[in-house]
Structure formats: structure tokens, C-alpha cells
Amino acid sequence: MSRIGVFICHCGENISRTVDVERVARDVGRLPGVAFSTDYKYMCSDPGQTLLKKTIQEQKLSHVVVAACSPRMHEKTFRKAVEAAGLNPFLCEMANIREHCSWVHENIEEATIKATEIVGMMVERVKKNRVLPTITVPVTKRSLVIGGGIAGIQAALDIADAGHEVVLVEREPSIGGHMAQLSETFPTLDCSQCIMTPKMVDVANHPKIKLYTYSEIELVEGYIGNFQVTIKKKARSVNEDTCTGCGVCMTKCPQKKIPNKFDQNIGMRTAIYIPFPQAVPNTPVIDRENCTKFKTGKCGVCQKVCGPGAVDFEQEDSLIVEPVGAIVVATGFDLYTIDEKPKGSPIKGYGEFGHGKIADVIDGMTFERLASASGPTGGKILRPSDGKEPKQIVFIQCIGSRAREKGISYCSKVCCMYTAKHTMLYHHKVHGGQAYVFFMDARTPGKSYDEFWRRAIEEEDAVYIRGMVSRLYQKGDKIVVMGSDIAVGVQVEIEADMVVLATAIQPQKGADLLAQKLGISYDKYNFYSEAHAKLRPVECATAGIYLAGACQGPKDIPETVSQASAAAAKVMTLFSKDQLEREPIVARVREAGCVGCFACKKVCAYGAVEEKEIRDRQGNLIKVVAYVNPGVCAGCGTCQATCPSKCVELDGYTDEQVIAMIEAL
């Protein structure tokens, strides 16, 4: 038989003004199982809590109901007090007779009856409460960072500097990401590679960072604190351990005309290559699709000239399993293109701009490579079609961004600023040239950002035209830009030598597939979703996985770096304890009754339900049942409401507890 103690709080006069607390204490005192009931001025005060603890011990109470304010206010307080008195904290419940009763009713009789019923309901509930031990989960203090752009690099360095091992995985042959492609950065115009490459070298040299380039995530298993990640290391055809990075192979490779993706396919590279001179690691990779040896079986020049004998045509893809406790996703972005899209695709191209077939209509990233001192033109702005310097250049903002009719309604956030930067770079590099910018709005919030934009107009002679461009077409060696200037209300036609499109930021291709491997959610554009837009912006709803950079939404460099450091801080918080403690409000499966229909698994938003084989002593399979991983379960209970035979139960909210409450009323 339970010995329940009921404590009715006056809350000063907040409750006792409308609820006759003494009568409530007297009435609930008569309920079966209630061994003790009393009322007190302030239960949450020190003397109140002392009364609670003392009574539990003196009266040998088995369960406690505190009738006071909302449990959202003081449930933790009283459960702690109960625990201090030697009872399991989950044997204490609160009855909300303030927010839900005394404050919302004026009639004393009605409020008193309601309060009595609320307390009675909680008395019946608490009888069915069970001892719930705190759940602890061991934490592997190693972290995986996916993506080696500035976000991934920053997160990896921060975590590694804190003394924890980091596994950094990059899909491309070198880390660096998009930031390594940029020429100068706004709003200071400092050289991107100058500030980026030291960080890349830090990664390469850091004793706590294990770097996998030219590698992809194959499989993610496990849960917070205990992930098992399988990484596919693609065959590089060059042994990383023996290669000295001397580069002779590249100079001798006969295939020299392969468009270099790093240079937006304007510059050329060899078949055995590093994407750019400052690449980390400085180990070449053989592009097997374009290599003569792989295509025809003849050549092998690189192997012959390689002193250390590092070239290995036989190398195969390998799989590596890394145990980690936390994952930072920093896969970055891709740029929208105006090309014709497949039929039925929700994102559309720009037929009015010739679907990307006019050679001198380029995107902003290509302009970056033209402007970059280490780029294919050595930093000269030259037209891809004929290598001439463009004397009239038109920049068009919001290409694909804020364009609902093209299927993307968001703002890409960085284009206003980089277009302003492009006009300046152009002004510096092409003397006597004229830059025009078509724009909808200029969005320049950020430290020194608006000043930067003003400078482009006021000091660097860019002509900004507020309006959109309706059509681009080639006329001779010019590109006719037809647009409108809505400030003046006229149609504008400019015969330009070159057009630069500020194309939208999109998530990386395959972002959805990676999300499915990780079990994290993403929006309709494939940007990854944070757990809470305001209060948990760097965490995924899936515990133990964090977001950094543009994979979550368009971001500039300072914002990306901030988020990466924030994600690293979250990882360090997780790693600050050996064991992860969590509230034991999780679902459990009664395996005896489970028939393995897995309705629970289908509705679980967290992927907490697994399939478990039950075998007899001889090892014969008896049946397959559901198993809820307590480390992953978030405790919503959707599984239980879905289970036809109620063989999965949410601790703290069991059917017994609920039915007891319903029956009490």
C-alpha cells in the first residue's frame, strides 16, 4: 500500500485567496493511499522544502504530490528535494492549482472543488509512478567533422585545440572549399588565400586532427556519444605516405587540357593533379576518367618519373570505420546555374539569359577566379570567349535568389556584398572600364558592410540600376542586356562585353542523401534544419549532430566561422563529461508482447527504434522485435500511441498513469 504525502501550497495568497487550501488538504487526506496531507504558506521556500523532506522521512512516505504552481515552474525543485530525502525523484508529481486554477477562477467554491479534483487526479497518477533511474550514456570523446571548407576547418581546429581528436572528412582532393577559390573578401578586401592557407596548414599539422581527403561518408550508425562512421576513401592512385609532393609527375603528364573545376573550368590541369598550388594535402590525385593510362592502358609516365615510387595504379577504394561521439556537418554550398533544368524539376533555369550558353555570361565564382592573382588569367579580368578585356561589364544580382518563378524564394545573403566587391575589383583592374549593377534591393546589414557598398558607388564608380533584367542576347561580340530602371521608370539596354550573374547559393548536391545517412532533417531546398530556429541554431534535432556554415542556409564567412566555433563549443560541452546523463522519460519495449510490426519505428522522428533479434539458447531466431535506444529516444511517446498492442511504453507517461488520471475524474 502506498503512503502518499500531499502538500498544498498557499503560494502566499496566490492560491489561498481563491482556493480553500485547508479544505483541499482535508478532503484529499481521505483518499485511499494518502497517508499525510497538509497545507503550507510557501512550499518552494527553504522551510517548505525542509518540511517536505522531514515529512517524507518521519511519515515514511512512498510518493509525494505537491499541489502548487505549474510543474513547468517548480517540478525540478521539488523532485530534487524528494531525492534529497531519499526517494526516487520520479515518485513526486505536482498538481497545478495556481496557473490552472486559482489564477483563472474567481468563485471560491468552484476553484476549491476543481483544486481538490486536480490533486485527486495527481494522487491516482502518482500511485502508478515507478522508480526511474537516471539514464547514462558513455561518450566517445572524438568528433567527426564533415566538410573541409572554412566551416569544417574552424570547427575541427577549435575542437582539436581543446584536446579532443577530430576526424575531418573532405570529398575533394584538398581541403579549403569555396573560400580557397575566392580572390579578395569583403568588407576588407584582404586576400582570401592569404588568410585561408595558414588555417589549412594548421589542420594538416595538428596532432589531434586525422584528415581524410578525397573521401566520403558511407554509413553512420549509433547515436549521441556513440556513433560508428564508415568512411569511403576513394582511390587516389598516389600513396599519400610516400609522396613528397615534388610535383614532377604533374609537369610530365601528357594530358594537359582538362578543365580545372577549381578554376570554374576556365583554367586547365593535368590528369594527375592537385587542384591548386596551396592544396592540403599536397598529394596529387589521378583523375582516372581523363588519364591515358586508365583509358588506354598505355602511358604511365607519372609512375616512371616518380622518385619515391608513390604512383599506384592498382589502388582501390577503401572503407574505414571511425568511432566518434559527436558529428559536425559542414558541407557548405553549391552555386545555382541558369542552365536548362530537367523537366518537372522544381528549380528552373533562365531561358531568357540563353540557358548559360553565352560564353561571356559568367557567374560570380568564375569572376573570383579571373580576379584571383593565382587564377587562370593571373588576376586579369579577361573574357572567356576571346581573352579581351571587357570595357563595359554588367553585374546582375538575385539570379535564382528571391525568384519564386524559378523555384527559389530565399535570399542568398552574400551576393549584394560580393557584387559590390566585384565592381571594386573590376574598377581596380580594368582602367577606363564601366561597371553596371542591376539589383532589386541592396542588403548590407553587418559590420562595415553598408559603408563598403556605398564606397562601390561613391568612390569606385559603379552604376547601380534598381531593376531586373528581362533578357540577355549575343549581338556580334557584345551581349545586349535588356532591363528596366524602376527608379526612373524607363527601359534600359546596355551593350556589355561581359555579364556576371550573382547566382543563388544552394546546398551541395547530394545533401539530402547525406542527411538520410545521418538521420537529420532538411527543408525543401535541402538545407539542413536546426533544432530550433532561434534558440538551438547550431544543433540538429538528432542528438549529437551539429551544423556549421552554409549547409544550414546562406551565410558569409564571418557568420560561418562563428557558427563553426559555436558548433565546436557544443561538442566540447558534450565531451566535458565521461557519461551523458539524461532524464529517464524514454520509451521501452515489452519484448514478450511485441510482434515486430514496427509501426513504432515508422513514426519515430528520431530513428530511436531499432530492430532486435530474439534468439533461443541454440541461436535459432524466434522473432524480431522493436528496441528503443534510450540514448536517442526524445520521449514524445508517439510510438506508444501508435503501437496496436501497447507493447512500447513511455516511462513517466504510461497508460496506467493516464488511465488512472482519467478514472480519477
Added chain:
Amino acid sequence: MNDTLKYAYYPGCSLHASAGEYDLSTRELFSALGISLTEVPDWFCCGATPAHNVDELLSLSLCAKNLELAEQVEGDLAVACASCFSRLKFTQHTLEENATKRKQVEKAIDAPVKLDGKVKHLLEILAKDLGLERLAASVSKPLAGLKVACYYGCLLTRPTDVPNLDCPEAPTIMERVVEASGAETVAWTHRLECCGANFTLSRPGVVLQLTNAILDSAKAAGADCIMVGCPLCHGNLDIRQKEIENVYSAEYNLPVFYLTQLVGLSVGLAPDQLGLNAMIVNPTPLLKEKGLL
């Protein structure tokens, strides 16, 4: 499958007035191709541009009622005029998306709105339903050597997601159809620019400027003639051509054909069956030169 293509036919007001030759050539061509057209009984004006500019509900109701009338005739609804086509498609689109407007319209026309029927421009019927292969097989007098500038205007393909006739900004359906008839097409820049449409009466200056740019671009691309699928475009390019030449001191002499006229020629129809005599810029010298007459 029944081999005969059957359509309800909505000519629209223009085809009963200034664009009589479009109506004539459409009926003759379709009958020559063995496609059955049955005029929608008691059809009336779609409201065109004026209605939707002043009263959206009126515009939607006019079209919804016409759509309802079209239900009486077997087959999808064939529409010749780009403007009627656009309004009918817009109505379907709007009423599908907006339940409130749908209710208002249903009250106005006192009948349930039916949106299942397909509205098709003649181009769609020729290129997709009949198919380019079958069209090409019907050609007896290929338009060999004729260089055609296909002019779409604003409404045939736009806005995105409403007419769904072809890619809204880089369509090819007109080119494909006239190439199936044996003609050559030219790549030109002003295929989708506006002709000024119904500003032809209120702001003729604007129209002259816009149409001049179109004619100039077609001429520069080496076209012998222009092909259209819209009575208003036709009016602005054909009827006003002489005036444009005078104002801009240019010489174009570009006959402006309806698509049904050119395709009609290729399947062997006679000039009087296609109403070629109704064209202001005389096509006879060109057609004779190319050996097509």
C-alpha cells in the same frame, strides 16, 4: 485507341473579325490533317486583356463559363488565339489554387467550375497530339528554302507554370512545327519580346518602337518572313509594318503568317483556303520566289 483526334474549338472574337484568315486556315488545315474541330456552342468573349485589368472576378467568370460550355463538346479544348489561350489557362490555374475565388466564380456563373478539361493551343495539338512525325508525313509541298522567324510574343509560354506549353523563356515548339513542314528557322533575339499588344490603339508610339525592334531583329537574322500564333501580334507586325518602315526609315517587307497558314501551305492547301489575300504585307512575291506557289 481511336485514331481520330477530336477537339472542341474556341475561336475567340479576333478570329471572327480581324483575324478571319486565322480561323479559315485553322479549319482548313485541321480538316486536311483529319483532325475534327467542333465549335463550342454559344461561346462568347474570354474578356481578353481589358476584363482582367479592371475586374478579375468578371474575367475569371467569363472564362469559367466558356470552359463549362466547352464541356458539352467531346475532346480537349482547342484554342487558336494566344490571348484567349492565356486567359483560359489563367482561369484554370487561379481557380485551382484559390478556393475562395472558385466559390465566387461558381456563384457568378451559377454552376460548378470544371477544371479537368484540357485547354490546348493549336501548336500543342500539332506538335504533341498529332505529333511532329505524323505532321511531317502529311507534308506534300515542303516549305524548302523558306527562312522563318518564329515569333511567340508574351503570352504563349508565360508566365511560368500557367500555360505549360513549352519552356517559358526558351521555347522551341513553333520552330519544331514549322521545321516539320520543311521550312528553315532562324535564330533571333526578339522571339519573346512584347509587341505592345493592345496599346496599338492607346499608345501607338510604344507599339511602333517595340515592333520595330522585333522586325529589325528578324530581318537581321536573315528571315524571309515571320510566323505567329496570336492575332494581336499579327496585327501589330503586319498591319503596322508599312507605318513602322516609314517612321524608322527602314525596309523590312516581311510577310507575317499565322502558323496555320504556313503549315497549311506545306500540306498542299491553296492560298484562298488559307486567306493569304487578307495579309497586308503581300506574301505572293516571296512564295513565288521560293517556288511555293
Added chain:
Amino acid sequence: MHLAQQQHTFEPKIFAFVCTWCTYAGADLAGTSRMQYPSNVRVLKFPCTGRIDPVFILKAFQQGADGVLVSGCHPGDCHYIAGNFHARRRFAVFRKLLEFVGVDLNRLQFSWVSAAEGGKWVEVVTDLTEKVRNMGPMTEFKELAMEEQWSGAINTPELKEAYNAI
């Protein structure tokens, strides 16, 4: 106001099944804002509407509820990502079933009340209470509970024959 309330001859019993993150917090807000509403409602707290089993609603009616309210987070606001989406489907179907067996759906209310919508909580509870008060007591399930015996009508020849043979 007190007097007006006293005049009611029937005070309905309303059960509210709510999620803890949105509606329970919304009801707390109504309290801290000192809004007033009828005292007929009894709140049962769940972590999420996804946890609320249709059987609970049935049980509530059997236990004598005259009206039932189920309330949780607005779509997209679920603390558990999608629990309310699952609940929405479950209850869309369950209410159709109850309607088909003859339960007047005016007694069963669903709502989204966020943690910021104390006012909406008051409105929903007040409306439901008033509506159910005007409908009178929910007698159907109570009457069933009163019937102790098998009560099928003896309306076929076979049954009559069998009955007479007893």
C-alpha cells in the same frame, strides 16, 4: 458573474488532453495573465499530442466526460519534430469513426494552442464549455454503462425460438 454562473442547471465535465510544450504552457500563460474562464476543464498533461491515444478519448467519454479537448503545438512547432503531424492524422480519422457510430462531434474539439496563446486557450475552453453546456449531458456512453445485461433485441425467429426454449 458568480450569480450568472450559479444559474446554470448543468455543469459539463470537460477533459483536456494537452501537450506540455505548447498548450499546457499556453494555459499557464492564461494563468499568469490572470485571464478568467469556466472551471469545468480538467487538464491532463502529455509530452506531445503524438502520445495521445484515441482510446483515452473513448475512456474519457466512458468515464463521464461531456466534452473532450485535444490540443497541442501548431504544425511545424512540435517540440518532437512531427508528433503533432502524426496526431493530426490519427484524430482526423478517429473523429470520423466516432461520427459514424453516432457521437456528436460538437463534443470533441481539437485545437492548436501555442505557449504564447493564453488568450486562445481561454477562448477554446470557454467556447467548448458553452457549447457542451447548451447541448446538455453526454448520455450515450453513460446509458450504455448502466445496461448490465446483453440487451440485443430479440427480433429474429431463431432468437425468439431460442429465448422461448430457455
Added chain:
Amino acid sequence: MTSTLIETSIYAAISESIQAEAKRILSDGQVSTIVGYAAARRKGSAQPIVITDASDAQKLIFTPACVNNLAVYLTKAKKDIPKKGKIGIVVKGCDMKALTGLMGESQLKREELYLIGVPCAGVLASTFAPSQELTDESLAPKCTECDAHLPTGCDFVPTETPLTPELEKKYAVEIARLEALTPAERWAYWKEQFAKCIKCYACRQVCPFCFCEQCLCDRNKPQMVETTPRPAGNTAWHIVRAMHLAGRCAGCAECERVCPMDIPLNLLNRKMAKELKELYDHEAGFEVTEKGPLTMFNEKDDQSFIK
């Protein structure tokens, strides 16, 4: 009113095809067991049979009396079936839908089954003697709404095609009638129906989807649903049952067939199916799906009923 005869002359040829196929797959060891129908003692009647020997193949038949949904022998009634090897099963279109559902709920694996589909023009209603000829009156009500006369996705289907006249859809008509009533009238109707219930649980026993090891309605800690055969408990049982089958039941109507008190149980199931079709465009039993309509959602689902 004269009744329309339903053409069943092809059933003899179908029976022969089934026998030949059964013999073949048992002889070459493709399957260890076949669940099918055999003649029973009463004239014209049929009963389920489990055979393991090729020589028994000639016992298999298909007639209008082959009413049972044999899918149930693959789940909870599986005790009667040897555990080794592939199992062959004779299925009508309606039974096939149940198998499809069971595969989606991980209760069966397609690769462990050999499906012998039956082209079926219909079977007899339970209220008619097994020797009765098949007419639109004697036809089982479910057969008037059948959209799966030819089962799909089977390993073997005899080539005969049944002639299926368009008939009045009996459940649809009855559902429409009930929907037109007031709530109070509907309550009265169901109260009378449920009151007849004697809680024999035959409906549960025969249902392919009632495969739970421990039924919620047998639970006593807590007692979620009253278990006694009183009107209150009976009503709760049938409501819970209908809810649990919503989106899963494909209408084999076995529950209704076996009900000794003639409660129109399939009516509830068809009503739920109708609602799921209207709300979520879902129809049970046509393909094996990863999730059912009540284990998935769409962010744009209807919520007009929510304040």
C-alpha cells in the same frame, strides 16, 4: 425481381490449374507446404486444407464456397503449418490485399511465399447454403465492391478471366444511408448492433491483421478497454477494433462472415477505408508500402477540423 446469375463455369478449369501447379511445385520442392481449399463434408461446401505431399494436390479446389481468407494461416494460425521451406498459398484478389498489408507490416516476407492467385468472380455470402448457385443476391456483399477479381503480384495465376457484371455496391449504399442519418439515429443503430455482441472474439480470431500477441483489449493493467460482454464494453471493443484496422483492412470481410450475431462489422471497416481514401488518397492492399497512412503524414494534411 429476378436475380442475375454470376458466371462461375471457369472455376472448374481454375481448380485443375491449381492442382497441376500445386503438384508441380510440391514435387520439385519449390515449396514444402500449400495452404488451399478442399471440399468439405457438407454438399458443395469447402474448407481450408494444408497439404505437404504432391499426391494430395488433387484435393485442392476452387468453388464459390471457398470463402475463407487463408492469409490468417500464415500469421497467428501458423502453428498448423510446418516451419521449413517456402509456403504456397491459394489467394483470391481480396486475400492478396491482406498479404500485401502483412508484408508491409513485416509479418510476412514475399520471398518465403509462393502465391497461387485465383481469378475470382465472387464467392457466396455466409447466409446462403454452400450448394446455392451464385447470383447477385447470394454473392457475398464484399464481392459487389470487388476491384481485384484478378490478383496481382502472384507467382502463378490461371489464365481464365472471370466475367464480372457491374453490381450495386452494397456497403457503399449502406454507408451512404447511415451517413444521411442524424448522430442520434446512427447511435441508436450501432447501439442495437453492438448490443448483440457476445464478445466471442471470432472477428479478432479470423482477422489477418489482428496479429498482436497480446490484444490491447485483453489488458488489465491498466484496463484500457472494458472486457466484459456488456454494452459499454462491446461498443468500446468495436470502436477500438475499427480504429486499429483503419488504413490496414482491405475488406476481406471475414470478421463479418464469422460473426455469430450478424453484426455488420465490415461496414465500419469500409467506412474507415472510405475516409482514408478521401483524406489521404490511400487504399490498402495494392502495393507493399514502407508506411501506412497512419504511420506517415504530410505537412499539408487537412486540418480544417482543428481550431
